[in-house]
Amino acid sequence: MSTPLSEPSVAAFDLPDHALDGVGSRPFGIYVHVPFCATRCGYCDFNTYTAGELGTSASPQSWLEGLRRELDAGAALLGRDGRTVPPAQTVFVGGGTPSLLGGDGLADVLAAVRSSFGLTPGAEVTTESNPESTSPEFFAAIRAAGYTRVSLGMQSAAQHVLKVLDRTHTPGRAVAAAREARTAGFGHVNLDMIYGTPGERDEDLDATLDAVLDAGVDHVSAYSLIVEDGTALARRVRRGELPAPDDDVLAARYERIDARLAAAGLGWYEVSNWSLPGAECRHNIGYWDGGDWWGAGPGAHSHVGGVRWWNVKHPARYADRLASGVLPVADSEVLTAEDRHVERVMLVLRLRTGMPLSDLRPDERLAAERVAADGLLERVGDRLALTDRGRLLADGVIRDILS
DSSP: OOOOTTSGGGOOSOOOHHHHTTTTTSOEEEEEEEOBOSSOOTTOOSSOBOHHHHTTSOOHHHHHHHHHHHHHHHHHHHTGGGOOOOOEEEEEEEESOGGGGHHHHHHHHHHHHHHHTOEEEEEEEEEEEOGGGOOHHHHHHHHHHTOOEEEEEEEOSOHHHHHHTTOOSOTTHHHHHHHHHHHTTOSEEEEEEEEOOTTOOHHHHHHHHHHHHHHTOSEEEEEEOOOOTTSHHHHHHHTTSSOOOOHHHHHHHHHHHHHHHHHTTOEEEETTEEESTTOOOHHHHHHHTTOEEEEESTTOEEEETTEEEEEOSOHHHHHHHHHTTSOOEEEEEEOOHHHHHHHHHHHHTTBTTOEEGGGSOHHHHHHHHHHHHTTSEEEETTEEEEOHHHHHTHHHHHHHHHO
């Protein structure tokens, strides 16, 4: 029988006392990483594993046992020396494919969070799901367990685009799943889109947007396709089988998405995210606005009070470390004041609310004025925010200000 992680003997990760100052006064969330996938999508470079890749080295059961241990240890660490353990204001279960755990498995995940950190009243609890591994019974089960929000990976309504991405669901399944989630009582449902896939036409994007809007969701995330090194898609592009995404096409597609969603009442609140008023993802806003979070699971990253750490990646090693009575931390770093400033500019400027001018240094304000003169930033009261054209060049705007 393994040693309970709440015992002092397992304090193998030295979180400095200063990191715990103010914990609970900032937004605090829990991210849970589910590393399992039925198949590997060609564009994905996330820390995920198929059953064939894992063999008998790890299973959902060993992962869940490790997760319980890590969450208990995390609560003990943040609550050390008589401090109050911060309850989670938001929970986000991502992956991977969390819906492969089924309704009972996801209920167990949330029960582990409740048992360790606890939840604040009205906490936002999200799970990602693959449309093909959901059903009306699945949505009813996770709604009954306490989940309040579902994020479904749609990517595209065009079959040939899904084929390039190695997605296995049929084009209409994501819309059907979104409706099933709403019928089960979910007021907040997100659909993920990917645009700019080789072979995608304007009419394919329009069909995807038609389907998204027909689903009646209150949140949409739309990401331009990025060809990540080491993926099957990158190898196909390198061999010349597929063209690389074109920046001009990506910009035109983004404008098309923004116009359609805005006309339907879904306003942008972060460069890649749109929602109805009040339906913004509170968990992700916590990331962008300097909150704290405990990331549990293989490869998950955490941040508390300017200290960041990340777990070992392989599920078997993750479970083994926890079973032996130590946290599965692979490495950590203490962010300097400069690190934190740079990250704040990089993240907050992507939000529609923009950034207070007072957060910028004198040289950065001068740079921001030059960018504003080019029509990429605008002054909104005492804040700077991206213009519509600035959103298309957000990364460049941020680089110009920081340089």
